Each structure stands twice: as structure tokens, then as C-alpha cells.
Amino acid sequence: MASLNLLILVCLGYVVLLFLVAFAADRFAAQGAGARWLRSPLVYTLSLSIYCTAWTFYGAVGYAARSGLEFVTIYLGPSLVMMAWWWGLRKLVRVGRSQRVTSIADLISSRYGKSNLLAIGVTVLAVIGVTPYIALQLQSITLSFSIFAEADPNGTYSAERSVFWVAAGLAVFAILFGTRNLDANERHHGVVTAVALEAVVKLVALVAVGIFVVWGLAGGIGATLDRIDASKIGQWQVESGRWATITFLSAAAFLCLPRMFQVMVVENVDERHLRIASWAFPLYLLIMSLFVVPIAAVGLDIMPEGANPDLFVLTVPLSQGQETLAMLSFLGGFSSATSMVIVAAMALSTMVSNHIVMPIWLNSREGGASVSGDVRNVVLMARRISIAVVMAFGYFYYTLSGGGAALAAIGLVSFGGIAQILPAMLGGLFWRGATRTGALAGLTVGFGLWVYTMLLPNLGGGVMPQIWLTEGPLGIGWLRPTALFGIEGLDPTVHAVLWSMGLNTLFFCAASLVSFPSPLERLQGAQFVNVFEHSAGPRGWTGSVAQSEDLMIMSQRILGGEEARALFLREARRQGARGHLPDPTPGFLERLERELSGSVGAAAAHAMIGQIVGGSSVSVEDLWAVADETAQMLEYSNQLEAKSDELSRTAKKLRDANEKLTHISLQKDAFLSQVSHELRTPMTSIRAFSEILRDTDGLADEDKTRYAAIIHGEAQRLTRLLDDLLDLSVLESGQVSLNTGAGNLGDVLDHSVSTALAGWDTPLQVQRRRTDEDVPLETDLDRLAQVFINLIANAQKYCDAERPGLQIVVQQTPDFLHVDFVDNGSGIPEDAQQMVFEKFARVSTEKAGGAGLGLAICREIMQRLGGDVSYLRGRGGGAFRVSLPAALSLAAQ
Template identity: 50%
Template sequence: MLSANVLSAICVGYVAVLFVTAYLGDRKARSGKPGWLESPLVYTFAISVYCTSWTFYGAVGSAARNGLEFVTIYLGPTLVFVGWLHLLSKLVRIARANNITSIADMISSRYGKSSAIAVVVTLISVVAATPYIALQLKAVATSFQVIVAGADPGVATAAGGVAAPPTFEAAFWVAAGMAAFTLLFGARNTDTNERHHGVVAAIALEAIVKLTALIAVGVFVVFGMADGPATIFERMPPDLLTPRDDFATRWITLILLSSVAIICLPRQFHVTVVENVDERQVATASWLFPLYLFLISIFILPIAIAGLSFLPAGADPDLFVLTLPMAADQHGLALLAFLGGFSSATSMVIVSSIALAIMISNHIVMPLMLKTPWAERAQSGDIRRMLLRSRRISIVAILMLGFLYFRLSSGSEGLASIGLIAFAGVAQAAPSMIGGVFWRMANGRGALAGLIAGFTIWAYTLFLPSFGPDVIFTASALADGPWGIGILRPYALFGLTGLDPLTHALFWSFTANILLFVSISLLADQRPLERLQGALFVDVFRMPGSNSHRYIQRSVTVTDLFVLAQRIMGPNEAQRMFAGFARQQGLDGDMPVATDAFIDHLERRLAGSIGAASARTMISQIAVGESISLAELTKVADEAAQAIEYSQQVEEKSLQLEATARELREANRLLKELDARKDDFLNQVSHELRTPMTSIRSFSEILLENADIDGPRSDRFLSIIHDESIRLTRLLDQILELSQMETGRVEWPLSAVNIDKALGRAAAVSEGIASEAGVQLALSLNAPGAVAEAEADRLVQVFVNLINNAIKYGATKGEAIEINSSFADGHYRMTIRDCGPGIPERDRERVFEKFVRGAQPETSGAGLGLPISREIIRQFSGDLVLLDGPEGAGAVFQVTLPASVRAAAAE
């Protein structure tokens, strides 16, 4: 179909679009208004650099061979992103607080800015990534060839990929083009604070292209070649989804491995953590990235099935995405698929080479250069230039290495499984990284030992054997172990057989890695700087990272610092930074005072360019008298712990306080009410006492002053005085009685009393007043045998009081006051209904209060009748209540007493 030249031109055109995008992105970022560049969408698309050509072509191949196993590679990252928001945000926060430049920098920073750890992690990353980059180049070269050769089945049959000798030319030019792009946009500056906006923009564009391409092919396959999903699945080979023997172990291994890889792959760490511009983007990515993975996976299985059923047997499943549209003569779609694969390969290559170049220049080149005499000849900007140069060289070197690897290994099967092998390699960094941010005791020596052991075992059991027999290991060494030592067989180390090589390698490497890391961490002591960094990392959410200067004291002259800063940042940037800090310190000049805070700030800033370990080395070279105050660290840690505890206490306290305040308000309201009632009571009492007192006083005065008063008059006066005194005494008695009853200080001798008889007596007593008021007492006694434990006279007093009240307040001439008694369920009930207007709703509560009298113009009572009656009844364990009834139908009082029925009723 397309000639090689046309296809090359299309590739060049596509890359040109990438260049323009990156250029625009960079320009937009520099203009100070990043806008969409910092949107969570772009961030998420950048993270999808996870989906390389290994996904684009390889996932279909995997689905054709192993059924559903391919989804594990995407389920792992999904699980991490949907749930480990905490881990991701913590990494991002730490990276921002410390200007972390790479995963190696992260781990080395955590363990006391150790250079050794940085070097080991860098080496692991480079070793694992190089074949992976080669895989991308191979994918591009192969797809290029397939497109150019047209849909000639002979081309795409051989299991290894292409029957014709692979053209390295295409791969070379792809590598060169990527190198050019990365050099231009990825090695521009040395400071992580100025992120690679252009690159991120281009990567995001590529993410859209590869997703669109794969979905387009999928839709075409499902709806163009077949008639919808059902027909596709009908064509599925019957045993495609049947779990294989080692299905369970591989399934779990792959999910776990891919969840670790999504954080530890250098390129993933770079886009997720280093390039992150806003912590809140992580929250959106937590579901958007899994959605991307979901969408990109959804057509993989249908494409694989279609490839197996529509294409001739023996066609390479890894190329189905490309060969299916070609077989259907859809050249445009095939070209789109090619571009999708191309974009997934290039984005991986670009980001990986940037991440690796930063690691190589910061952690390998820089420390080496610092040991040479070159480092002594301090010149402004020299380190910056050296770094940029070494980064550029590293980028070219990495791509060259990838290309060479591709060239050398093209004949072997080595590349096919390199994706997972690379995952397993970088996963070795996981224990020390994840342990480091959650476990304060994690120790540098443990991390280093774990990393080296894990890496070695990974290389021995997985990476080196993957080249095939007689490349690194001889066939006999692979089969029987080196020198015939059986327990050293790479695929069955220590006699562990029955696992597939990946699970086997992961089991041993992780066992050694984690065991060494944990046990050495538990046994060995941490260096002071390590403890400090450990605390700052683990507690990053609690302790503001910028105050680590509180723990490190050292002295340097500001001139030395300025020289150093100029070397790394260049003269202009250094001047700007120093002047800015001087202003912050409130100084006039351009030079700040070299306080611990400033030295710390500068070290952090330099770490953003050359990595934490090198930044520390360089500052230490010019600093004297460094001391790390662990006492201070402990204090701050305690302070932080205290602050947290305190804030929790405050939270609790404030809730408690609120509850208490509510209770207090309620109590206060009650007290006020009681107070008012008490005032009322006193008023009433004094008023009630005053009336008889006044008449006693005035009549006695008359008698005293007028000695000549005649007999009958003085008798009358004396009798009034006597009556009033009696009334007064009675009143006082009542008050006393009531208060005694209320405080429970009265004890009457109780005996069995026939209640109906007492009621009858009361009615007889009141008969006189009743006839005076012109009402009848309609008595109906229905509980003749009911007997209660009571005091007979008191009971009669209560009944009399109730009847009198009814007459006094509820009498209507000619009507009857109904008095009823009954007995049921061990209770005697007496109700009395008057024929008056009843008691208004609002007064019903108050009638039992002291000195409250009914609305009657002239009353003689003191208003103590009902309260006393109720107290008396309560003394007998009964109750006196006012029953609810309609207004205007007369008031109904009810007396309830616990009672029993006896045949021979007592009096």
C-alpha cells in the first residue's frame, strides 16, 4: 500500500505536530498562564504514558494467547489509583516539599540523601528500561514494515514478528527523531520547578491519539467486520477464556506487580509525581486514569478474537491491531492504528529517556564529576552546563542503547516478554520507597541491601535468562544450573519448581528484598540525617517540610554559597534568588545572611536541579561545623504528636462544651422559672399572712386605744381577732404541712381504709354547702369493698376539699355534681365532675401550684387545697390529676389509689 517514503513523511508530519504542541505548551507555560496545561485532564493523559506500544500491540497478542490475563496489567493500576489516594498524595507532597527529581532521588533523600542508594536505583531503572525502550523501537519498526509491505500474509506470519529481515533504518530514524524531540523539550532546564510543560502537552496529545486509534480499530472490528459484540464472541475459540493451570498464581502476581509498577516505573514516577503541578489533580486522576485504562482495554479481547478468526492461522497476534484493518482493505484505519502504535511508543520513549537522563546526570555523572579536579575550578554556571550536557548525552545514550539492544536481540525471543520483566525489575524499588514513606524506622542500610539483593536475584532468575539459551547463560546452565549445581537453576532457584518464571523470580527477589530491608531496619541504627529525613517524609502532612533548618546547624559564608548557587543555577537565577531571600530577611542589599533557614532553602533549591544527595555533598564541602540536633527533632515530633492530640482533644472538648452549654441553658431556664415561682410563692404567702394580720392588728389597736368600748362590740372585735388568728394558724399549719409533705418528712400511721365509706362521709359533710349553693351531689359508689392503705381523716379531708372546690368553682344552680367511684386492676378510681365552665387548657398545669386559685371573684381559700390534697394522695401512693376534657364541659378531677377488695371491709 503506502510506500516507505510516504509513510516516513507521515511520521515526520506527526512528529512535527508533536514539536508544535510541545513548543506551544512551553510558550504557554512561560507566559505565566498555564491554563489547560495544568488541568487534571492533561495530567491524567500524561499518566497514561503507562500504555505503551506493549499495550497497543502487545495486549491484543496477550489476549489471543492467554485470554483475559491482559486485564491484570490494567487492573493493578486501577486498584492503586482508586484507593491509594493517600499514598499518591503523600508522594506528591513529599516530592514538592523536597524538590524531588526522580524516583532514585526520592528513595535516596529518604535514607539520609544517600548517594549509594541513588546509584543503585538509577542502575536498576536503566537496566530495566533499556530493553523496554528497545521494545518500543521494535514495535515501531515492525509496524512500519507491515504497513509498507501491505497486507501480504507472508509478512506477518512468523511467530517472532516479521519474516523479512527487520529494517533497522526505520527504528534508527525513530530513535533519532525522539532524541531530537527530547533534547529540545526535555533537557532545557535543570530545575524541576520549571516542569516540562511542553513535553506533558505532547504526551497528552499522544494519549488521545492512541486511545482514539485503538477504539477506532475496535469499533471497526466489532461493528464492521462482525455484527456486534455477540457475533464476535460467537467466533471466540472455545477455550480462550478457560483458566490455565498456572492461572491463579499468575493472575495475582500480575495484579500485584502492575500495582507496584504504576508507582515505581521511572516514567510513571516522573509524570505522576515530578511533573505534578497541583496536588488536587491527583483526586481527579484517581478515577479518570482508571477510566482511560478501562476504555483502552475494552476492545482488546474483541480484536484478539477477530484476529484469530478472520486472519489466516499463524498470523502474529501482536500485530492484529494493524493487520485486521489491512485485511479488510481499510488503509486509512490501518494508518490510524499505525499512528496510535507510533504515538504510544514515542511517548514512552520520550518520558523514559527524560526520567532516566535526569537520574543518570544527577546520581551518576554529578557525583563522579564532583570527585574530579574539574569540580575545584569553580566557574559560574559550569555545573548547570555540565548537567545539561550530561543530560543530553544521557538521552542520546539511552536511545542508542535501546537501538543497539533492539538490533542485537532482534533475532531472539527476548523482547516479547520484556514488559513484565521490566516491571519486575523496577518493582524492586517498591519496598524501600513505600516502606520509607510510612515507616519511620526504615533504614538506609536495609534499603540498600534489599535493593541490591532484589536486583541481583531479579537479574539472575528473570532478566539474564530471558535472552534465551546460549546468550548469557548456556543452555546447560539454564537447564541444570551453572556448573551443574541444581539448586542454582535460574528458573528453579533452590529447587522451587512449578511456578512460571515471572512468579518464581518475583517470589525470590521480593523475599530477599523485603526480608533484608525489614530485618536490617529493625537491627541497625539510623544515621542522624536519616532519622531526620525519615521523620520529615513519614510525617509530611503534619510537619511543614520547610522547617528542617531547625534541626541542622552549620555555618557557611554567604559568598561561598553564592558561588555554589551560580555554578548550579547560573548567575542571573542565583542573583534573583539571593536578592529575594535578602528582601525576605528584611535586608537592603542583595546578599542575605547565611542563616540555617537560608542554607536549608538553598540546599532544597539546588536539590531540585542536581538531586538531594549531590546538593548535600556540595553544601557540605563548603560548610563547617555541621550538627544535626536530634533532640530538636524529637521535640518537634513530640510537638507534632501533641498538636494532633491537642486538636483532637479540642474537637472533642468543643463538642462536649456544646452539649454542656445546651444542658446549662436548659438548667438556667428551669432555675429562672423556679426562681419566679419562688418569688410568686413568697408574695402570695406574705399577702395571705398579711390579710389576717392586718385585721388582727387593727382590731387590737381599736381595743387598746378605746378603753370605753362597750361589751358587745368588744366581744365582736375579740371574736374577729380570734377567728383571724385561727385562720392565720391554719394557714401556717397548711404551709408547714405542705412543705413537710413535699420534703417527705411526714409519716402518718397508715391503716386499711374503706375508700367508698370515706367518700360517703365527705359527701355528707359537704351536703350543707351544696344545698346552700343550690346544687346536688350525684353520688354513685361502685366499689364498696375497696380498701386502701391510708389515713382515714386525711382521705376525707381530700374528698371534702375536692367536693368543696367543685361546689365553689363549678356550681350551676339546679345541676348536679357527679361523683363516681370504681375499682379495677388493683386500683380505686374516684372522679368528680362539676357543672361549671371547666378549667381552660392553659391553666390545667397550674391548678396544682400553690396559691393558685380559680377565677372566682371572692374566695376564701388560700389556694393551698389542691396542692395539699395531691401531696396527701401521693403519700398514699396514689395520684390526683385533672383529666383532659373538652372546655366548657366541667372540670373532672380523678383520684387514683392502689387498693384491694376485702369481704369484710375495715373502717
């Protein structure tokens, strides 16, 4: 037989293990390591199993032994909620996350305009409702201890003393676990991980006992089924009223129990986990319930008459000498109790300290808290004291109720009380018309009726005079707690739930309809009911990104879409974030606030950012409305600004156009003036000599001939000038059509040289290398020849060497074909080298044959052909290079 000391040792060892797990998980969470595992849906699902307390671990078997299959309802309620109402849970989780809710009291209070009265009410209700539940855990641990103690021959075991120490131990345990530090989000990775571990222990223990019972004792599945049929479990009738009621109660409790809310909503790190939990958690419950009936049936069969069926899970293995199995089973029960107590105490202490202790403490201090460390210590102390008080309540409830009631009965009382929160919660989530007054009315009525019809009658022990139950208070029959308004014959639980929940819902709806919500309530109502329209999808469910999105939306309204996006993108790049949303780091928030304050003023900007990041009492929607108004004004002023911008842009365009026109006009004037000069000059000679010829008698014949020749020459000069002008005009306007043909560079040069030098008495010596000139061309050969002729003629006209000579050099590069024309004269002075390509540019007046348009035309032609003509410096004499793109020459190769 295991000694009690060994048992205590095992318990302590187990607790130390839990501590280590919790501590490690906290460390990992803080370092960000192993975050994927800590935040996995598996841990989330397992943590939900704190729904299975010692009541379900031990009590289900007892329940089955007493009431047959009714125990299934306890599993049915939550399973239905998880499977069929998954979307509703998602909304609850979304609201909880987006509103940064820390507890169910916080949720209700937040929904109904941050009403502290409601928060206190829910907290009180929760404390009173959960107290029997905690007493239940104390009872189960004490009972399981006593089983081992009774079996220990040396033990001096006292149930009274042990229950106190168990309560104290659990309190210390919960304090150490739950209030080691303060987390802004009220998240406890360590605790959740430890709870998940305990969930595994529970399951393994119960399944192990079940397997032992079915295959070790009963002798297989068939034999077990026979035993079940033989036992009275098989004869229990299913009572539909109780079934429906208890299924409803367990479903309601699953949603409203503070500890469930804690793990399901507050500790939820990813909304998507719900999807997996929606089937995984019912599966867990199914496995938990699988062996309940076999254990109950076999227990009833083999255990002596009068043995407590609540403890069959322990006593059956013990009676068979399976000490290790019994020890495992004990640990399973211990796990169930401790995990429930820790989380429940944590959740309750959060509520008590946030909604009762802190407001009182803050009010008692003039001017509020000034030192944050101060507040921190006070909060932690308030939590610790709250846990102690909650545990003390549980202890007193246990001693008061005498510890006699069956586990399941106590559990149902608790469920009934907690379920009173349901109408206010669901109404708040789905009905915008729900008001604070309605919630208060419903809660008060429901709570009162629950206390009167369920809690007090179940306390027994003289808390409620016995005569009330039979005759009604003051002898008024229709006030009997178990037969209100004369409705008799109902099961007490069904009766109590029907009345309390029914009137609760009725009052909640009625009072909501006749009362008017405050603006804050209205806004919060919209936020809750339309949470999916306002908050980010599952992707944004790490809190920080959701905040960034809110910040982004707000900034867009204030700064304008593009500017806000640019600002956020810049910041995201700066942070090295992959998406387009930066993390809301303090630095970024400060910059954003500065940016926003430029638009809406410092106070408004601070309030807006504070709202989204810090959570003040004004809703996001409210601020959006403000932002919208500001944005409208801004847009208006932006429009004005845009208009004025546009005007000044147009004005500038006009100015530019005008300048351009003026410039063109000046150029045109200069050009016309030049043209006029160039035309008038030959005309002057023509007129003068023609008048001389006309008016002068007796001119010598040779003079006549000479003067006629001058007139002829000048007339030709005029024609050339007009030809050049027309040519240039066509080239410049781009209307020239190129007459592309294939040919050979050498041939073009031959033609050009002979044309350019024709008619000169002393043509210059042209030096060529024919071998280099054998280049096929594909271009406008006539135009190219025109350029060559012009250059050769220029050399002929202007080369001032004693024996004028011209060298034509052909070079090919990958990109260009160069044809250089280099004469042996003195060349063009440096300051005139660029000018020569301008219109009417002439370096020297002597021997001027043209109007100075030749090189301008050459340049135009070459640019049309895709090449260029340029002056080459440092080649000794005047040197021009004609460049053709290689493509034009090589294309023909």
C-alpha cells in the first residue's frame, strides 16, 4: 500500500514539474523561441480541457453510476457549442481580441458602455458561481487523499485538516503560477502550457483506468457490455427535460465560465485555432467519456455496497492492487483539480482586482497613482489577495455544505449561476439594441432567482429554513424555491434553470427595449455586433499588426490615402518588415503622432493613437467620425490647393510657351533678316549693272560682256540661295522623304569628287585609298553625295594652301562608318569650329560663293540619315568627318 507520504511526495514532484514546464514556456515565449509550438492549435485545444475538472474526472463515473447516461450531457453541451456554433465563438474571440478584453466581466462591461457597475455585478456573480466549483475541487482532492489515507495503516488522517491544507496549497500554487508577473494582455503562456500538460495527464490516466477495467477486469468489450446491461445503468430512463436543461447549462457554462473565457478568448493567440479546436476538443471529450460507463458498471459490480461511485476511478484499481495505476489515476484527478483551480483563481482574481480592488484603491488615493511601479505592486498584491479570498470562499462553502453533496450536483449549481451571464453576453454580441439597463436587469433577476431556487436549497445545512422549501417563505406557497408561482412537479434543476434563465432573458430584452443606450454604449454595440467589418481578418490576428491596420485606416482618413500609405511603407522598409505594415514601435507611433498632429492638432492626434494603441474609453468608430470630418475639410482645402496649383502650372506652361514663341520669333526675325540680306546683296549688283547697261551709252563691248557676266553670276547665286533655303526648310521640317537605295561608298565618292571639282581651273589634289572605300551602303545615296560634294567644294573654295590638297580617309568601327575630309590649308579658327554648322555662318568673306547654308544643310541631312557631320580638330588643315551608322553600311553586306 502506498503511504500517504509517498503520495504527498508524488504530488509535490508533479507540482514542481508543472512549475518547470510553465517557467520554461514563459521563458520561451519571452525570447520568442518555440513560439510556433507554444502557439499551436494543439496547446490551445488541450488548454480548453480545463473544462474537464475533477468533477468530470471523478464525478462523471459517479454521475453515470447514479443517473445513467445523463452524464453525457455535460460533454454534449460544449461539443455542440464547438461544432455547431464555431462561427459564434469566432466572433466572441474576435471581439475579445479587438477590444483587448481581459475577462468576461470586462467583456460585458465593455460592451455596455464600460459600465463598472456591470463589471462588479458580473464579478460578484462569477465569484459566487465559481465558489461551489472550487469547493468541488477541494472535495475531490480531499476525498482522493482520504482513499489513500484510509489504506495507510500508519496514517493519522483528518479530512478537516487536509481540506484546509489542500485549499491553502492550491492558493499558494495559483498565486505562484498566475501572479508571477503582470502581462498587459493578461496572457500566461506558462500557465496555458502547464494546463495543456495536465490535460494530457488527465486523458492518459482516465484511458489507462478504462483500459484496465475493460480488458483487465471485465474481460473485453463484449463482457463489459454485458455487465453494463446487467447493472442498473442500463435501466436508467432518459428524461428529456433534464437532458435538454443540463445540455443547455453545460453549453452556457462552457461559454461563460471565467476560466473558460480565460483560455478560450484571452489566451487565444490565433483565431484560426478555433477551427481545429472545433473538432479536436469534442474528440477529447469523447475519449474522456468513452470509459465512464464501463468503469461505473464494473465499479458497481465489484465494489462493496455503499462505496462512493465518485471515487471508482481510484478505488477500482486500488481494490485490484494496481497501486501504480491508482497513483496515475490520482494524478489525473489532481491535474483536473489543480488546472481548474489555477485558471479559475487567476481569471477571478483578474476580475476582482481590476473591477473591485483597483477602483477602490484608486479612489482612495487623491490624484490617482503617480508611480507606475507602485500600481504594479498594488495590482499584484490585489490579485494575490483575491486568489486567497476566492480559495477561502471555496473552503468555507465546502465546510458549510458539509462536503456531503454529490460532485455532480455541486457542479450543476455552479453552472446555473454562471449561465446567468449568457443572455447579456449573446445579446451584446448579436443585438445592437441591447443596453446596459437591460443587461443589469437580466443579470439581477437571473442571479436572484438562481440564488433563491438553486444555490440556497443546495447549500443545505440550515442556510435556508427547511420550511421555506416545503411551505414557502412566510407560508406563501407560490414562493417556494422549488415550485415558483405554483409550478410543481418539475425537476428542481430544470425548474431553477427555466425560471432564472427565462426571466433573465425576458428582463434583459424588455429593459433593453424600453431604455436608451448612451452614445458610448451605442458605439461599443456597433463595434461588438459588427466586429468582422471593423477588425482585421485572421491574418492580422497578432495584436500588433491589427493595431497597425487600424492606425493605417485612421491615418488614411486624416492624411489622405497615398500619403498615409507612403508613410507606412517607408516605416515598414525602415523596420525591414516584409509587408507594407510596420510594427507599431514607440518610435513609429511618435513619428505618426507628429505627422497626424500636423493635420488635426496635437491633442486629437494623441487621443487617436492612444485609442488604438492604448485603449481609452472612446471607441475607434467615434474617432473615425472625427477623422472623417477633418478629412472632408482637408479634402476641400486640398481641392482648393490643387486648383491653385493647377492654375499656376497652367500659367507656367503659358509662360514657357510664350518664351518659346518669343525665342522662335527672334530666331525667325534673325533668319528673315539674314535671308533678306543674302537676297538683297546679289540683287543690288544685278540692279546696279543692269541700270548701267541700260543707261550708259557707248560702253565698251568687253565691259558690256563683263557686266552681263556679273549679272548672270549673281542671278545664279540667287537661285542657289533659294534652292538652299528650300532644301533646308524641307530638311528642318522633317518632311523630307529619303530615297533609300543600295550602292558602294567608292562610287558615291567618285561621283561627288567629279561633281564638286567640275568647272574649277585649278582643282585641288584629291588623295584617296580605294581599297578602304569598297563599302556597300544602304542609304539615300543622293543626299549622301550632296554632303560629300558640299564638303569637297568647301575645301576647294576655302583651302588656302599653296597647292591645295584633300585627303579622303575611310574608317570602319563596329558602330560607325567614318569618312574624313582633310585638306592641307590652315583650317577653321577654333572659335569658329562650332559656328560653321550654323545657318548663314561664314568664316571668311573672301571667295564667298554661297550664303553660308551649306554645312547647316549637311548637318541636317546626316542627322536624317542617322549619322552626323562634325569638325575634326588637330588634323592640320580643315577637317570634317561624316559618320554613318554601321547598320546602314553593313546591312548591305
